[in-house]
Amino acid sequence: MAFDEMYQEIIRDHYKHPRNKKPLSHLKAVENPSCGDSVKVELEGDSQHIKTVFFDGSGCSISMCSASMMTDLLTGKTVEEAKAIVAQFLGVIRGEKPADSLDELGDLAALKGVIELPVRVKCATLAWHAVEQALQKA
Numbered sequence: 665m666a667f668d669e670m671y672q673e674i675i676r677d678h679y680k681h682p683r684n685k686k687p688l689s690h691l692k693a694v695e696n697p698s699c700g701d702s703v704k705v706e707l708e709g710d711s712q713h714i715k716t717v718f719f720d721g722s723g724c725s726i727s728m729c730s731a732s733m734m735t736d737l738l739t740g741k742t743v744e745e746a747k748a749i750v751a752q753f754l755g756v757i758r759g760e761k762p763a764d765s766l767d768e769l770g771d772l773a774a775l776k777g778v779i780e781l782p783v784r785v786k787c788a789t790l791a792w793h794a795v796e797q798a799l800q801k802a
Contacts, residue, residue: 671774678729731791
């Protein structure tokens with residue numbers, strides 16, 4: 665299996681079988697008005713540690729799989745570790761850091777192709793902006 669095919673399979677798996685997705689009707693969504701994607705993020709834990717990250721939302725495969733991958737990666741991290749991971753991911757997707765640094769972030773490496781598709785960057789980063797807001801309150 666070629667790398668591109670493997671990445672497509674990872675994206676498809678997270679989209680069809682999202683991790684840590686549950687209804688979060690009590691939260692306000694972060695939205696992408698240009699395409700209609702919408703994501704809510706909730707952190708369970710305390711001011712130092714994240715027990716679990718949940719998300720709810722609707723949108724394209726990129727926004728939903730990015731949210732799923734994010735919840736998987738940030739669950740069990742300290743708040744400071746999570747903030748560093750968020751900054752790293754956003755820096756890579758914006759082209760400020762080398763794309764290869766996504767290799768350190770597990771399944772997120774599958775989103776390397778988004779860097780070359782500026783119209784999809786907002787999709788890939790939507791849940792990350794939502795979790796960034798939640799981390800500021802933690």
